[in-house]
Amino acid sequence: MKFFVIFSCMVAVALCAPTSSVRELPAVRHEEVHDEYGQYALRYITAENTVVSERGRLVPSKDGGYVLEIDGQYQFVGDDGHVYVTKYKGDADGFHVDGAHLPQQVPMPTV
Template identity: 75%
Template sequence: MKMFVVLSCLVAVALCAPASHDLQILPAVRHEEKHDEFGQYALRYITAENTVVSERGRLVPSPNGGFVLEIEGQYQFIGDDGQLYVTKYRGGPDGFHVEGDHLPVPVPIPAI
């Protein structure tokens, strides 16, 4: 399960990369990862172009009396325009939520 979550996040970050033929793949210059026996984890890595990704998964009580893995993290990078882009996300029993100053704000749907 934890490997699926980590791979999903890496795929999401990779899909955000520009589609360019001269894209260089640079290794992580720093990588930290910790896991426990319950599937909880924390990871952080920094790439050579200074992209920073951090994420943690922790067990929280679910409404049915069990536990669910809640994920929260963020990634940041410097865009081609020189701006720092920070995206924060979390996923848990109440769904998946993403926020960042560069993302559009969803328009609330009025109740009927």
């Protein structure tokens, strides 16, 4: 449930981004694998060398069930020519983001 709420918020923020700054070059390489349990791995690279990779896997939860844990990263070349790398993870402890370019590392509270 936490994953769904956090993921929904991330999608909402992405959809609210101004379209004038969105780069619309297609993926030149795209790999994606899914299994029957909902676990997945994906990776794609755009024409401007943005690289995104993500993995979702089922892990046992404290209540005896399973929860989908995600981890991934994306990197891109900024307008200033620097490469920016952001790593993220969503698990039973909440959603965590790490990147040297981020101004402040504040943990998100768990729901």
